[in-house]
Amino acid sequence: MLNFKINLNEIDKIGKFSKEEKDFRLKNLNYFNNVGFPNKKQEDWKFSDLREIVSKNFSKLNIKSSEQEKSKINFIKDFEHNYIVVINGRLTVSDFRFEENDKIKLKSFTNNDFADRKENNPLINLNHALSDKGFFLEIEENYKFKKILVIYNLFTNDLNEIILNSKNKIKIGKNSELHTLNLIINQSEKNFFNNVYENVVLEKAAILKNICVQNNKSSGYFHKYSKHELSNASNLTTFIFPSGLKFNKLDLEFNLNGENCECNLQSASFLNKIDHQEIKTRVNHNSPNCKSYQKVKNVLDSESKGIYQGKIFVKDVAQKTDAYQLSKAILLSERSEFDSKPELEIYADDVKCSHGSSSGSLDKDSIYYLMTRGLSENESVELLVNGFLSEVIESIKSDSMKNFLKKKLADQLNGYKKN
Amino acid sequence: MKNQDLQNNQEYKYGFTTDIENIKAPKGLSEETIHFISKIKKEPKWMLDWRLKAFNRLKKLKEPNWQKPKFPKINYQDLYYYSAPKSMKDKPKSLDEIDPKLIETYKKLGIPLNEQKKLSGVAVDAVFDSVSVATTFKDELTKKGIIFCPISEAIQKHPELVKKYLGSVIPITDHYFATLNSAVFTDGSFVYIPPNIKCPMELSTYFRINASETGQFERTLIIADKGSYVSYLEGCTAPMRDENQLHAANVELVALDDAEIKYSTVQNWYPGDKNGVGGIYNFVTKRGACRGKNSKISWTQVETGSAITWKYPSCILQGDNSVGEFYSIAITNNHQKADTGTKMIHLGKNTKSKIISKGISAGKADNTYRGLVDIGRKALNSRNYTQCDSLLMGNKCGAHTIPYIRNKNSSSTIEHEATTSKINEDQLFYCNQRGLNQEEAVSLIVNGFCKDVLQQLPMEFAVEAQKLVGISLEGSVG
Numbered sequence: 001m002l003n004f005k006i007n008l009n010e011i012d013k014i015g016k017f018s019k020e021e022k023d024f025r026l027k028n029l030n031y032f033n034n035v036g037f038p039n040k041k042q043e044d045w046k047f048s049d050l051r052e053i054v055s056k057n058f059s060k061l062n063i064k065s066s067e068q069e070k071s072k073i074n075f076i077k078d079f080e081h082n083y084i085v086v087i088n089g090r091l092t093v094s095d096f097r098f099e100e101n102d103k104i105k106l107k108s109f110t111n112n113d114f115a116d117r118k119e120n121n122p123l124i125n126l127n128h129a130l131s132d133k134g135f136f137l138e139i140e141e142n143y144k145f146k147k148i149l150v151i152y153n154l155f156t157n158d159l160n161e162i163i164l165n166s167k168n169k170i171k172i173g174k175n176s177e178l179h180t181l182n183l184i185i186n187q188s189e190k191n192f193f194n195n196v197y198e199n200v201v202l203e204k205a206a207i208l209k210n211i212c213v214q215n216n217k218s219s220g221y222f223h224k225y226s227k228h229e230l231s232n233a234s235n236l237t238t239f240i241f242p243s244g245l246k247f248n249k250l251d252l253e254f255n256l257n258g259e260n261c262e263c264n265l266q267s268a269s270f271l272n273k274i275d276h277q278e279i280k281t282r283v284n285h286n287s288p289n290c291k292s293y294q295k296v297k298n299v300l301d302s303e304s305k306g307i308y309q310g311k312i313f314v315k316d317v318a319q320k321t322d323a324y325q326l327s328k329a330i331l332l333s334e335r336s337e338f339d340s341k342p343e344l345e346i347y348a349d350d351v352k353c354s355h356g357s358s359s360g361s362l363d364k365d366s367i368y369y370l371m372t373r374g375l376s377e378n379e380s381v382e383l384l385v386n387g388f389l390s391e392v393i394e395s396i397k398s399d400s401m402k403n404f405l406k407k408k409l410a411d412q413l414n415g416y417k418k419n
Numbered sequence: 420m421k422n423q424d425l426q427n428n429q430e431y432k433y434g435f436t437t438d439i440e441n442i443k444a445p446k447g448l449s450e451e452t453i454h455f456i457s458k459i460k461k462e463p464k465w466m467l468d469w470r471l472k473a474f475n476r477l478k479k480l481k482e483p484n485w486q487k488p489k490f491p492k493i494n495y496q497d498l499y500y501y502s503a504p505k506s507m508k509d510k511p512k513s514l515d516e517i518d519p520k521l522i523e524t525y526k527k528l529g530i531p532l533n534e535q536k537k538l539s540g541v542a543v544d545a546v547f548d549s550v551s552v553a554t555t556f557k558d559e560l561t562k563k564g565i566i567f568c569p570i571s572e573a574i575q576k577h578p579e580l581v582k583k584y585l586g587s588v589i590p591i592t593d594h595y596f597a598t599l600n601s602a603v604f605t606d607g608s609f610v611y612i613p614p615n616i617k618c619p620m621e622l623s624t625y626f627r628i629n630a631s632e633t634g635q636f637e638r639t640l641i642i643a644d645k646g647s648y649v650s651y652l653e654g655c656t657a658p659m660r661d662e663n664q665l666h667a668a669n670v671e672l673v674a675l676d677d678a679e680i681k682y683s684t685v686q687n688w689y690p691g692d693k694n695g696v697g698g699i700y701n702f703v704t705k706r707g708a709c710r711g712k713n714s715k716i717s718w719t720q721v722e723t724g725s726a727i728t729w730k731y732p733s734c735i736l737q738g739d740n741s742v743g744e745f746y747s748i749a750i751t752n753n754h755q756k757a758d759t760g761t762k763m764i765h766l767g768k769n770t771k772s773k774i775i776s777k778g779i780s781a782g783k784a785d786n787t788y789r790g791l792v793d794i795g796r797k798a799l800n801s802r803n804y805t806q807c808d809s810l811l812m813g814n815k816c817g818a819h820t821i822p823y824i825r826n827k828n829s830s831s832t833i834e835h836e837a838t839t840s841k842i843n844e845d846q847l848f849y850c851n852q853r854g855l856n857q858e859e860a861v862s863l864i865v866n867g868f869c870k871d872v873l874q875q876l877p878m879e880f881a882v883e884a885q886k887l888v889g890i891s892l893e894g895s896v897g
Contacts, residue, residue, distance in 0.1 A: 043485070046823075316814050331829035334796070344820040346839050349811035353839040357824055360832030 024114040029129035089166030091135040109134035134166040141173035160190035172206040186218035202234035232258030240267040244275035268392035271304035278307035285318040300336035325355035444501035473591040473601035488756035566611040573609035588671040607637035612647035623652040643678035676711030688724035695754025698726025705732035709741035717744040733762035736770035751784030760790035765798035781812035801831040862889035
């Protein structure tokens with residue numbers, strides 16, 4: 001097996017750091033080198049053996065990333081929007097033409113937190129050690145965005161056997177509201193690894209609606225750890241629409257720290273070929289009267305593998321918690337696989353917590369019904385799959401956004417027909 | 420139940436000890452101990468070799484540590500691995516020869532050892548500390564060709580069956596506690612049902628740990644040959660002691676073509692006192708293999724005792740059209756901890772499994788359901804349904820659900836549902852209004868909550884289990 005130990009000198013190549021920062025980076029790199037890429041012996045990686053996946057597909061991993069900073073972007077024309085452009089993890093251009101610019105702070109991310117925390121995930125250590133890019137977006141108090149903010153995440157075509165490490169932070173002030181669309185555009189057809197650490201902070205009564213869409217299928221290997229902190233009465237909604245990557249793991253942590261806050265996560269994905277996708281969530285109910293809702297839908301074709309690991313944790317003080325979790329999967333091929341581990345860990349008694357998980361094939365009668373109406377078998381399957389996944393899109397309020405997403409979904413399913 | 424009765428029952432009623440002289444193996448776990456056990460059991464050489472093989476394997480293994488309840492390290496050298504009533508050394512030929520004190524103990528436990536209790540129609544094999552003391556109804560069973568005897572006897576009399584099936588479901592290379600059991604198991608029950616025989620009565624085993632500083636390691640092996648049926652019950656109690664005692668049993672079930680095994684457990688080991696001192700560590704490995712076509716294995720368990728319960732009665736569904744079922748009630752109160760559930764491994768086509776689990780935690784207890792449903796690539800048209808509900812009483816206890824669900828083919832369907840809640844105030848109020856006091860109301864509601872599982876138990880056990888449910892939760896509300 002390949003040795004993916006990373007030379008300690010690499011840190012000096014990234015940049016010049018204070019002693020404190022360098023120590024922090026060294027400590028984390030040492031930790032990563034000791035443990036290596038996680039494998040299925042680690043509980044959180046039971047269903048995704050990253051070590052095997054990486055050693056099968058990469059012969060080396062370069063740290064030095066491409067310097068390409070300009071690239072052609074097809075901006076979305078369907079609706080008016082503000083935008084940020086991030087190329088290979090690095091913040092390049094931004095445009096807030098519809099907003100009051102003094103309410104918004106945007107800069108490249110610099111890490112000031114060198115506290116030594118025990119991280120269970122070696123990829124977080126790797127990120128701590130090597131991250132050298134990313135953005136920090138802060139919205140002042142009492143400001144509501146007028147138009148949606150689109151974050152274009154572009155990966156250029158010269159990425160090859162490279163690992164990108166970036167850190168992003170989004171902070172939304174008291175009573176403010178932001179809607180974002182995270183669009184991932186991948187131009188590289190070679191293997192590369194993208195490792196993101198994200199921190200989202202919602203202050204009192206802040207609202208964040210976030211939609212994450214992958215523009216096209218690609219051969220990238222993505223890992224994103226995202227930590228969300230919610231204060232009193234704040235509200236977070238996240239929609240995730242991946243379109244399939246060689247490897248994609250989203251490790252999402254939601255901390256409901258204030259009372260009366262609400263968190264909502266929904267995802268719909270259509271996977272085929274050898275896509276490997278895992279959504280792992282951990283919702284920590286740390287305060288009373290909070291609500292959380294999770295719905296994850298997967299359709300799996302060819303040799304794809306879908307995984308959902310969701311955990312609801314309810315602290316003893318978090319009475320009147322209402323937590324719900326649902327994962328549904330349709331398997332279209334004999335070689336596809338769906339694994340799930342919906343977990344509940346509850347220490348408060350006056351709560352309503354439930355989860356459901358189901359997986360199976362499409363209903364034969366439904367296909368038959370559609371075929372008697374003149375559709376071909378492929379068309380029937382496509383229609384049913386579309387209906388199954390559209391349910392998630394339907395719960396988005398904005399019509400223009402809904403149409404945009406439906407178009408994306410239709411594009412994906414179109415690919416199914418050709419196969 | 421009347422209030423008066425409740426009060427009398429409040430304490431653990433099986434907490435007495437019986438003064439009987441014991442023969443013990445030398446303290447500690449060593450090759451010597453294994454030789455001692457094997458010698459005293461007059462075992463053939465192949466059995467001793469088998470044990471030693473397990474012991475060698477054990478040296479390389481480590482205790483698992485992924486479980487939810489943590490416990491202080493067990494000193495395996497500080498335990499007795501064999502303890503038997505002295506008068507048992509030369510096995511009694513009939514019940515008359517059994518130490519009257521033992522008979523009295525079983526009377527206290529309410530076990531129908533006497534043949535007079537024929538009417539109750541249960542054949543019993545009683546295991547005291549490490550030795551099987553008496554098996555009833557032998558004649559009637561022998562007529563049908565059914566073998567129901569202590570496993571030590573089966574090793575001598577039916578070596579071909581034991582050799583063929585022992586360790587075939589739980590291999591000696593399994594996890595730490597299973598391997599430990601393979602090395603030092605002392606006794607247990609052996610059942611063989613010949614082809615096309617329906618066992619005319621329920622078979623039952625009562626386990627009791629009496630001596631202190633003793634671990635109990637029994638091994639049960641049940642084989643249901645083609646087209647046969649057997650229902651097997653297991654009950655357990657132990658005296659109150661302020662030390663933790665280890666109970667690491669292995670149970671293996673084998674169902675061949677068209678056979679059905681129903682295995683019910685009412686586990687009421689001593690749970691420790693209110694402050695969590697003492698109690699049994701119940702680390703049991705139970706596994707059944709549906710080897711044949713159309714075979715069925717059904718596990719039902721009511722877990723109310725033990726300081727820590729850590730077990731997963733599982734089904735390996737190898738034969739086409741085989742069925743696995745798991746019904747469980749786990750009640751934890753005070754400082755008790757339970758980490759229990761099942762594994763359903765689907766390998767054959769058209770296999771079905773059903774899991775109903777009810778967890779109730781009160782006081783400062785922790786109750787975890789952990790389960791695996793794995794539908795293999797070749798297990799076409801398989802089906803699983805899982806429901807696990809948890810009930811919480813008070814805000815110092817915990818209820819957790821950790822299911823692992825793997826579906827590897829598109830023609831199979833898996834459904835999983837779980838809920839966690841507390842007792843509905845309206846239901847309590849309604850019961851109070853009708854004249855039930857708080858505790859009676861809780862007992863009634865909890866029994867209703869557990870009904871799906873209690874229904875699966877054989878008649879006599881169901882009554883006992885219902886009472887147990889009420890008693891286990893006493894003092895947890897109000």
